[in-house]
């Protein structure tokens with residue numbers, strides 16, 4: 428009885444506090460010149476307007492309210508940018524003020540966000556880590572040094588697909604494989620090789636299998652909308668249990684990565700040089716830059732940074748390849764052109780290599796076209812404003828969440844002719860690229876927070892697609908045709924195909940065995 432009474436008293440105080448707080452917030456904002464947007468519910472604001480496919484709903488709202496939209500998601504003031512012009516204004520003139528992040532509640536588990544580059548706040552620590560990534564790890568030169576590793580991982584994938592399909596046929600099945608699954612494993616394996624110089628794809632690697640499994644779950648938890656992000660007074664309650672689940676799986680993922688880090692420290696102590704310097708070595712050896720950071724990177728943060736590269740580099744990359752493959756399968760004429768180009772440039776006596784990429788303009792154009800229509804992270808990673816700002820005539824208060832819809836820009840009829848059609852030809856002879864300078868095509872974001880993995884991802888996406896198409900002819904099951912291929916989306920942090928790509932690979936007999 429006593430506990431019910433104290434619950435009622437404390438919840439009444441809580442509700443009163445919430446209402447006062449909200450009233451103050453709404454009245455405070457009403458006096459300011461905010462961008463237009465739909466009216467919202469008390470307390471919840473526009474949370475329920477977003478539905479299960481927020482990027483699509485926001486696009487609809489753009490048609491009514493224009494390219495700069497204002498929403499209140501619970502207690503989270505939110506501005507949404509949905510045109511190339513508004514994005515140019517943001518990234519060219521306000522990037523410095525708009526480059527903070529506010530981490531999702533689930534990503535505060537095990538202090539992940541404190542050590543993270545991707546969801547960490549703008550700070551001297553962030554500047555230091557970002558600098559290490561962009562000047563030491565993700566430069567063209569450093570990435571080129573690892574070309575043979577990527578080639579190896581992609582060949583491993585091709586062989587596994589071939590073997591598993593043959594085994595399925597031997598069992599009397601059609602030989603169909605779940606391509607999405609192989610793409611995810613390959614992408615994680617490339618990150619593992621670049622960051623840690625080790626293979627996780629190897630079927631003998633038990634810890635590798637467990638790691639894939641835990642990563643898969645973490646991606647699901649982090650991708651679920653969490654009411655506690657919008658109504659912070661509910662954080663302690665964890666109403667959907669997402670923090671609890673994330674905490675458990677994050678704990679295990681960090682433990683596994685820590686195992687790799689400890690092994691490396693032992694190797695270093697024993698002076699065992701087993702590989703060329705990799706990302707882990709760079710982090711362990713770092714001594715500070717005398718400007719943003721003095722001294723070494725905290726041990727816990729090194730583990731977080733390694734885990735985060737798996738987060739940032741696996742599902743995004745595999746989803747990018749999956750969408751591009753799906754679009755090519757839906758457009759046999761475009762697929763024919765890709766094959767023709769591969770036959771001309773690579774021929775039949777060898778497997779495609781990274782050095783071939785620049786001689787494959789049609790394939791590159793097809794990848795750009797797929798990123799235009801299906802950016803794997805459609806609303807980028809939310810930014811947070813650091814000060815009150817005048818933006819395109821509007822007053823944007825400090826601590827506003829900023830969503831930039833790469834999805835809306837890719838489909839904007841003001842930027843693209845016939846925007847909903849898949850036409851790689853539009854990029855032939857055009858300088859438009861996805862490296863953050865052309866705001867109508869920003870699947871990797873732009874400005875200070877642009878994806879650090881863009882150069883790596885570009886190579887992996889194009890090369891894997893080339894290898895998959897060069898080595899196999901891909902067939903649908905008997906019930907699917909290019910016209911009926913299911914293109915519905917599964918929305919999480921990354922948007923991938925709802926129905927995975929299940930295909931029958933037919934080895935092209937003319938291409939030499941991988």
Ligand code: HEM
Pocket residue numbers: 544545546557618735736737739740741743744745747802803804807808809870871872873874875876877878879880881883884888
């Ligand atoms: C097709 C593949 C990929 C896509 C579509 C993608 C997309 C993105 C996007 C949209 C952002 C946010 C940019 C912004 O806020 O403006 C981002 C950030 C980031 N990405 Fe990627 N990414 C991909 C691959 C990778 C890879 C391979 C890695 C590393 C191995 C990586 C690591 C990161 C990191 C660490 C950040 C945070 C950067 C920061 O906040 O400073 N990404 N990515």
